[in-house]
Amino acid sequence: MKKYFVTALAVTILSGCASVEMQSYVDPQFKTTQYSSFLVDAAITDLTLKTLIEDRVCKQINLNFSEVKCVKAIDTFSPTREYNQQTWQQVFAKTGAQARLQIELLSQESQASHAFTANSAPSYSSMGTPSTNYTSYTTVHLTDKFQITLFDKGDQNKAMTATGVVKAQKTFRDHNKTIASMLSERIAQELLYKGLVKQPTPVKL
Secondary structure (H helix, E strand, O other): OOOEEOOOHHHHHHOOOOEEEHHHHEHHHHHOOOOEEEEEOOOOHHHHHHHHHHHHHHHHHHHHOOOEEEEEHOOOOOOOOOOHHHHHHHHHHOOOOOOEEEEEEEEEEEEEEEEEEEEEOOOOOOOOEEEEEEEEEEEEEEEEEEEEEEOOOOOOEEEEEEEEEEEEEOOOOOOHHHHHHHHHHHHHHHHOOOEEOOOOOOOOO
16 A cells, blocks of 8 residues: 655745736826826835835836836935925925825735645655655745836825736746836836837937
């Protein structure tokens, strides 16, 4: 009679399985507006994630739009200070940004799934009885939901509102970096698709 042994393994970390979805709406008043400068403000209490998202979004904007300036809120508004509306507007005006891109983390969910894999070679007990060893794998799937809002002139009318969902398997690598990279790329694409960023003027030959 075969005996079965289950070898417990810590949470398995797999990479390469990730996706991002985004739905957005542009206010009719701003359908023909193109911005040449943004302040990226990740309104997130986790300073590591806040810094990563602001940095990655600005890098994507600078990479894709050569004529667009990007300023990070973490470099402009100190997280240790409180600003009233007048002071905030004064600080914002000094950045030269035409709009504020606010990114909020709405929710984080995790779901675990389990699987078993039989080892290729059987093992034998001291009595010579063959047994099959199994390794258990636990994969954790993370879902992060974000609200993205583009404010004209920093705190005025909403030019665009969007909801983004990032789904990824948890990995040994920094999950925050995965979120920040995927979200930033999708935000840059959305700004382009909606025509909200200034594009270089074609050179006439």
